[in-house]
Amino acid sequence: MLSSRMPFQFETGAPPPEMLFGYVSVRSQGGKSAFSVKKLPKSAKAFRAKASDRQQAAKNLSSAGLTVVSESQLGYAVTGPPGAFEELSGGKVITVEQLMRAESGRERYVTHVDIVGDKQPTACGHGQIKSKTMRLEGVLLERPRMLQGVFPSPIAPTVEQFHLRVPDDVAVGMAASAAHRAGRFGDGVNVTMVDSGQYPHPFFAAHRYDVRPTITVVPGTSPTQDPVGHGTGESANIFAVAPGASLQAIRASNNAGALVSAIGGFLAAKQGAPAIITNSWGGDGPFPPPGPPDQFDIVWALEILDAIDNGIVVVFSAGNGSFTIEPQVPGVIGAGGAYITETFDLRASNYASGYQSPWFANRTVPDACGLVGLLPRAQYIMLPIPPGCLIDVGQSQPTPNDPNDDGTAPNDGWALFSGTSAAAPQLAGVAALILGARPGLTPAQVGQAMTATATDVRTGRCNPRFNNPATVGHDQATGHGLVNASAAVQFAIDNF
Amino acid sequence: MEPDYVEAILEWSAGGPAPETRAWFVQRGFRTMPMRVGLLISADRATFERVFGVELRDADPPVELTVPLGLTAAVASIVIPKPRQFH
Numbered sequence: 001m002l003s004s005r006m007p008f009q010f011e012t013g014a015p016p017p018e019m020l021f022g023y024v025s026v027r028s029q030g031g032k033s034a035f036s037v038k039k040l041p042k043s044a045k046a047f048r049a050k051a052s053d054r055q056q057a058a059k060n061l062s063s064a065g066l067t068v069v070s071e072s073q074l075g076y077a078v079t080g081p082p083g084a085f086e087e088l089s090g091g092k093v094i095t096v097e098q099l100m101r102a103e104s105g106r107e108r109y110v111t112h113v114d115i116v117g118d119k120q121p122t123a124c125g126h127g128q129i130k131s132k133t134m135r136l137e138g139v140l141l142e143r144p145r146m147l148q149g150v151f152p153s154p155i156a157p158t159v160e161q162f163h164l165r166v167p168d169d170v171a172v173g174m175a176a177s178a179a180h181r182a183g184r185f186g187d188g189v190n191v192t193m194v195d196s197g198q199y200p201h202p203f204f205a206a207h208r209y210d211v212r213p214t215i216t217v218v219p220g221t222s223p224t225q226d227p228v229g230h231g232t233g234e235s236a237n238i239f240a241v242a243p244g245a246s247l248q249a250i251r252a253s254n255n256a257g258a259l260v261s262a263i264g265g266f267l268a269a270k271q272g273a274p275a276i277i278t279n280s281w282g283g284d285g286p287f288p289p290p291g292p293p294d295q296f297d298i299v300w301a302l303e304i305l306d307a308i309d310n311g312i313v314v315v316f317s318a319g320n321g322s323f324t325i326e327p328q329v330p331g332v333i334g335a336g337g338a339y340i341t342e343t344f345d346l347r348a349s350n351y352a353s354g355y356q357s358p359w360f361a362n363r364t365v366p367d368a369c370g371l372v373g374l375l376p377r378a379q380y381i382m383l384p385i386p387p388g389c390l391i392d393v394g395q396s397q398p399t400p401n402d403p404n405d406d407g408t409a410p411n412d413g414w415a416l417f418s419g420t421s422a423a424a425p426q427l428a429g430v431a432a433l434i435l436g437a438r439p440g441l442t443p444a445q446v447g448q449a450m451t452a453t454a455t456d457v458r459t460g461r462c463n464p465r466f467n468n469p470a471t472v473g474h475d476q477a478t479g480h481g482l483v484n485a486s487a488a489v490q491f492a493i494d495n496f
Numbered sequence: 497m498e499p500d501y502v503e504a505i506l507e508w509s510a511g512g513p514a515p516e517t518r519a520w521f522v523q524r525g526f527r528t529m530p531m532r533v534g535l536l537i538s539a540d541r542a543t544f545e546r547v548f549g550v551e552l553r554d555a556d557p558p559v560e561l562t563v564p565l566g567l568t569a570a571v572a573s574i575v576i577p578k579p580r581q582f583h
Contacts, residue, residue: 196582218501219527219540230582260501262580264538267529283578296558296575299507302532317583421583 090130091117152413154206159407170240178486186242186432194265195231198249203384227257229385241429278428280421282324317420319353335423336366347460348470354462370423379416451480453487503538514570
């Protein structure tokens with residue numbers, strides 16, 4: 001039931017959209033207006049309009065400034081600015097907020113448009129026709145409608161094993177809810193994500209997230225496909241923390257899903273001069289390494305440093321047991337893993353890498369953590385992906401190391417997974433909240449706000465390859481601990 | 497090396513950067529992106545194999561490619577890096 005303590009409807013005084021959609025009924029040949037009917041008749045035939053009346057009505061609509069989108073024997077679907085609807089109706093177009101059950105079953109206020117004024121009908125969105133000489137009976141403004149029956153579903157399936165859902169559980173785990181209540185959503189902050197691609201999953205549209213058209217860097221690949229599902233799914237972590245952020249996905253995978261142009265993708269991301277670049281990938285090498293970084297690593301690291309020098313916040317995942325240059329680069333925010341249990345206990349994720357950098361003084365990987373599952377497969381966060389993609393199929397089946405599957409179907413567009421690939425976009429979301437509250441902060445200040453306020457993780461160990469324990473205070477398993485988004489934002493407001 | 501699309505990092509020597517180097521690769525079907533101390537060159541695997549005279553299908557990166565004659569004054573090295581993986 002909708003909450004009885006909240007008003008069903010109220011006005012905010014906000015201006016209506018620049019373009020509105022509506023429906024206009026043409027005078028019925030049966031002589032009875034569709035707007036006068038109290039009970040739905042068995043047939044609509046009596047409400048059909050004469051061809052001559054429809055032609056005249058079309059002229060009336062055009063004169064008022066409306067454009068016909070489509071037509072039937074009963075009326076016209078039209079679009080136009082609020083002024084055109086006011087011209088037609090003689091009323092005034094306003095916005096009202098109505099409480100309704102919206103996407104993912106959540107109750108929230110949804111903006112409606114209404115026509116008000118002397119002699120205007122009381123039903124929301126209904127307006128009369130100003131001139132009796134027009135062959136029109138009345139006008140209806142479109143009411144917001146929620147996605148239903150779309151595929152894949154924008155609503156995650158229910159599975160038995162303990163897991164987190166996006167956006168709400170991740171927002172709670174990252175302590176972003178307080179920031180959201182304070183109106184901090186990271187509005188308009190550009191987060192660029194270099195990954196496998198971005199499939200237009202209805203989850204993103206249902207939540208009205210701002211996803212820009214994908215840029216591809218591998219010739220012959222589609223900007224609307226993601227053969228792996230990695231980029232699509234992990235990007236939901238950004239919006240869970242920063243629902244107002246603007247996502248620019250850069251597809252660096254080939255048609256088989258292999259990450260063949262990671263560096264090209266990163267360079268393309270830099271060219272766009274975003275506020276934040278988040279990267280959920282990296283290489284691997286022996287640990288401890290046999291020597292200093294090779295020439296390739298140095299040249300590549302210079303590119304990452306250059307991005308930071310240009311004021312871009314750069315986040316890299318720490319790795320899931322891998323050892324690689326990217327999260328070690330000074331100035332990068334290395335994202336590791338912390339795990340919240342069903343009883344809200346906090347421990348280090350044994351899936352995530354954690355070590356003292358052998359290459360750079362005073363650098364520990366990770367700097368701080370996001371939410372990451374546990375070995376063997378870190379099936380922890382229910383994320384939206386292209387139906388039937390590699391992750392959708394893979395996570396729904398057992399493996400030699402894991403007899404359990406994730407409880408989802410192999411082609412339902414949802415899967416349980418995480419890794420430090422989830423932590424990086426979560427921290428990128430926190431960075432977006434911070435920069436939304438304090439535009440212009442340096443990458444170092446953003447990083448300081450996160451690490452100074454992180455929740456210390458004191459139990460558990462990181463990936464067995466490194467086997468470092470989480471201890472009181474800063475440690476090599478979790479860095480400064482699990483990032484507290486709201487505290488980080490407040491730190492930035494108070495100190496910078 | 498399974499991928500059909502390859503990227504490699506070209507590092508300038510003391511004689512670089514040289515604009516004609518970029519043009520040299522573009523003329524041969526490569527895409528280039530400027531880097532802080534070099535160029536990122538990328539193309540399909542067949543183009544790399546043809547221009548550098550190597551067989552890459554069974555190669556195990558990192559692969560250091562021989563700098564083509566005529567470019568050695570400005571180019572110190574060209575390396576196909578280890579592949580990056582999703583985390």
